[in-house]
Each structure stands twice: as C-alpha cells, then as structure tokens.
Amino acid sequence: MANDREVLREIWEGKIPVCFQLDSEEVYELQAPDPFYLMVPRLSYFPLCTDKVRKHFLRHVQQDIQDKHEIEMWLEFNGTPLKWHLPIGVLMDLYHNDIQLPWNIVVHFNKFPEDVLIRCHNKEVVEAHFLSCIKEADVLKHRGQVVSSMQKKDHNQLWLGLLNDKFDQFWAVNRKLMEGTCDEAFKYIPFRCYTNEDKYIQRLIKPVNEEGQRKVLRHLLNEVFPDMDQVVVRTHGIVLPLDTPLQWLSEHLSFPDNFLHLVLVSS
Amino acid sequence: MAEKEVDERSLVRTATTTTSDEVPQNLETLSSDTNPSHIEAPLPPVKEKKIEVLLKATGDAPIMMKKKWVVSPDNTIGWISEFIKKCIKLGAEERLFLYINQTFAPAPDQTVKNLYDCYGTDGKLIIHYCKTQAWG
Numbered sequence: 001m002a003n004d005r006e007v008l009r010e011i012w013e014g015k016i017p018v019c020f021q022l023d024s025e026e027v028y029e030l031q032a033p034d035p036f037y038l039m040v041p042r043l044s045y046f047p048l049c050t051d052k053v054r055k056h057f058l059r060h061v062q063q064d065i066q067d068k069h070e071i072e073m074w075l076e077f078n079g080t081p082l083k084w085h086l087p088i089g090v091l092m093d094l095y096h097n098d099i100q101l102p103w104n105i106v107v108h109f110n111k112f113p114e115d116v117l118i119r120c121h122n123k124e125v126v127e128a129h130f131l132s133c134i135k136e137a138d139v140l141k142h143r144g145q146v147v148s149s150m151q152k153k154d155h156n157q158l159w160l161g162l163l164n165d166k167f168d169q170f171w172a173v174n175r176k177l178m179e180g181t182c183d184e185a186f187k188y189i190p191f192r193c194y195t196n197e198d199k200y201i202q203r204l205i206k207p208v209n210e211e212g213q214r215k216v217l218r219h220l221l222n223e224v225f226p227d228m229d230q231v232v233v234r235t236h237g238i239v240l241p242l243d244t245p246l247q248w249l250s251e252h253l254s255f256p257d258n259f260l261h262l263v264l265v266s267s
Numbered sequence: 268m269a270e271k272e273v274d275e276r277s278l279v280r281t282a283t284t285t286t287s288d289e290v291p292q293n294l295e296t297l298s299s300d301t302n303p304s305h306i307e308a309p310l311p312p313v314k315e316k317k318i319e320v321l322l323k324a325t326g327d328a329p330i331m332m333k334k335k336w337v338v339s340p341d342n343t344i345g346w347i348s349e350f351i352k353k354c355i356k357l358g359a360e361e362r363l364f365l366y367i368n369q370t371f372a373p374a375p376d377q378t379v380k381n382l383y384d385c386y387g388t389d390g391k392l393i394i395h396y397c398k399t400q401a402w403g
Binding site: 083085118128129132133135136139140144148188198199200201202203204 | 345367368370371372373374375376377378381382384385386400
C-alpha cells in the first residue's frame with residue numbers, strides 16, 4: 001500500500017510553466033495574438049488542460065478553419081509534434097535537455113500530422129486511453145483482478161480525479177490498485193523505459209527475487225539493458241537513486257495511468 | 268533474479284510443441300488455423316527475429332482468411348491495425364479496436380516486441396480485433 005502520502009502529494013502537485021504561441025504561419029491577422037501562459041500539471045495530459053489555450057487562439061486563425069466543427073488543435077515543440085497520449089511530465093522528461101522554462105510550445109490548427117499523432121477529437125478519447133493503461137497495469141500487477149472487480153463508478157472516479165485535479169478523489173480508488181498481493185508485492189512492475197522520444201521498452205520485471213528479497217531500480221535497469229552499465233533514468237524531473245526499491249517506486253512514483261515512465265538520461 | 272526472467276522467456280519461446288491454443292472464438296477460427304500458408308512470411312523482410320501474431324476476430328468483425336502472420340518486432344499496433352483494416356476491407360471511416368489478453372487496448376505506438384515480451388503465449392502474440400469497443 002502506498003503509505004508515504006506526502007510523496008504522493010508532492011508528485012501530484014508537480015506543475016510546469018508553459019508559454020503557448022500560435023504558429024506564425026497560421027496567424028491570419030496583421031498582429032500575432034498574445035502568447036498564453038499556463039501552469040500545467042505534470043500528471044495530466046495536454047488535451048485535458050488546454051481548453052483555454054484553444055479558445056484564446058482559435059479566434060485568430062482563418063475563418064474557414066474556425067468554422068470547421070471539432071477542429072483539432074495540436075502542439076509542437078522544437079519542430080516535433082507532442083504526443084498528447086503521453087502524460088505531460090513524461091514529455092517534459094523526454095525533452096529535458098532542450099527545454100528552458102517557461103516551456104515554449106507552438107499551437108497549430110492546420111496540417112494535423114496524421115503519421116505521428118493519434119487523433120483526439122474529444123476528452124473521451126483520452127479517457128479510453130487512460131483507463132486502458134490502468135487495465136494493462138493491473139494485468140501486470142494483479143493479473144487484472146483488482147480492476148475487473150471494480151465498478152464503473154470506480155473507473156469514473158479515477159478519471160474524474162485526474163480530469164478535475166482532485167487528489168483525494170483519485171487516491172480513494174487508486175489505493176486499491178496499489179495494494180500488493182498476499183506477499184505485499186506486485187506480480188510484475190508496470191513500467192515503460194524510454195530510450196528516445198519515439199521508443200520505449202516494456203518487459204516483465206518482478207519486484208522481488210527468487211529468495212523473496214526486494215529488488216531495486218538497479219536490478220530492473222540491468223535486466224532491461226544487460227549490455228549497458230551506468231544506466232540512469234529520470235521521472236517527474238528527478239534522477240532516481242539506483243537503490244530505490246522497485247515496489248516502493250511503483251506505488252509512489254507511477255503516473256495516474258499506474259505505469260512508471262522512466263526516461264533514459266543520455267550521459 | 269535475472270536468470271529467472273530469462274528462464275521464463277525461454278520457456279515461452281520453446282513451448283512450440285504444446286497444442287493448447289487459446290479457446291477459439293468460433294469454428295472458422297479453428298479450421299483456418301490449420302491452413303499451412305502461415306509458414307511463409309508475406310511481409311517485407313526485416314533483419315531482427317520476427318514475431319508470430321495470431322489475429323482473432325471478435326463480435327461482428329469480419330474474419331481473416333489467414334490469421335497467423337509473422338511480423339517485424341518493431342511494427343506498431345497502429346501498423347497492425349491498418350493491416351487488418353486492409354485485409355478485411357474496412358472503410359476509412361470505420362473504426363477498429365485491438366485488444367491484448369481480451370482486456371486492454373494497447374496504444375497505437377506500442378510495439379509488437381514489447382507486447383510479445385509481456386503478453387506472448389506459446390511463442391506467439393494473440394491480438395483480438397473488433398469493430399466496436401469490446402472490453403472497454
């Protein structure tokens with residue numbers, strides 16, 4: 001069970017200052033609209049916290065684009081489209097070396113990059129993706145038994161907790177997903193290890209060894225990257241100590257989708 | 268501990284003699300599995316060790332004549348989805364949902380390699396597809 005509530009709180013409250021600007025090619029008027037500044041939660045997804053950004057810039061683009069229903073806004077950083085289906089904090093960790101705060105992000109309404117981004121017409125698409133990640137994580141942790149024993153309203157509560165930034169609402173349900181089995185450990189640790197912005201590795205890694213001793217982050221990295229020594233990873237903006245126990249890490253530093261998102265730090 | 272993971276993986280990979288397949292959805296699925304055409308890889312050649320995937324229709328989704336395919340480990344779920352759409356002649360507007368373990372829908376950028384390593388059974392990865400959300 002996740003006991004270190006202060007850690008959970010601290011992680012939940014992580015925010016990033018972002019400066020959104022409309023792509024200069026999409027500016028229709030003589031003057032470019034003002035940039036839009038916003039503090040975005042690391043644990044959230046861009047489509048969940050950019051309604052105001054969309055509203056602010058949509059007035060300034062060509063009329064025929066404004067008239068299209070469900071016109072999709074997409075974001076770009078340094079020439080790369082930002083994947084909305086990754087939590088914002090993961091994107092931040094992926095582009096860590098290139099980002100200066102506030103994080104400058106370019107807003108687009110035109111030329112949606114079909115080959116790079118998944119379509120996201122509304123927040124239900126994000127909800128389906130988010131809940132699917134939680135289900136997959138529970139398959140790894142508890143053979144899917146906890147999530148399948150939950151009711152629709154519990155799933156709803158997880159989603160609304162994230163959507164409305166309600167820590168207590170989210171954790172009232174999420175704590176059940178973070179309980180270990182009888183020996184107090186998960187079957188496998190749900191994690192994704194990003195080697196670059198387009199590629200991540202996912203493997204079956206247990207939190208304890210055959211003798212029942214708890215494993216630490218170093219063990220996980222050795223198993224995932226057997227040919228590399230000195231692997232270092234970052235998550236939530238923190239370079240993790242290699243002797244952090246895996247079970248604790250999974251319970252406390254997982255994103256709301258119940259996965260650990262570890263970004264390889266290039267040395 | 269590292270050895271144990273390796274043991275489990277090799278067990279999975281060598282268990283080719285087992286006859287236990289997942290419970291077929293229907294008779295058509297079963298009969299066409301005996302089709303020997305799956306021995307040949309129809310997809311572009313890639314250097315890495317390829318992965319066998321078994322594509323199973325669920326609900327009202329049309330069944331594929333050939334269900335076993337050998338694909339590159341770097342292929343993504345999005346790629347598999349487009350491939351199935353082409354095979355069952357789905358319109359561009361129609362949606363297709365893919366599921367692993369009959370439980371969750373993997374993200375389109377997830378790779379076959381990651382899914383096989385975590386959820387592969389009997390040397391292959393089973394993917395269910397349907398036209399409406401099944402295990403959503």
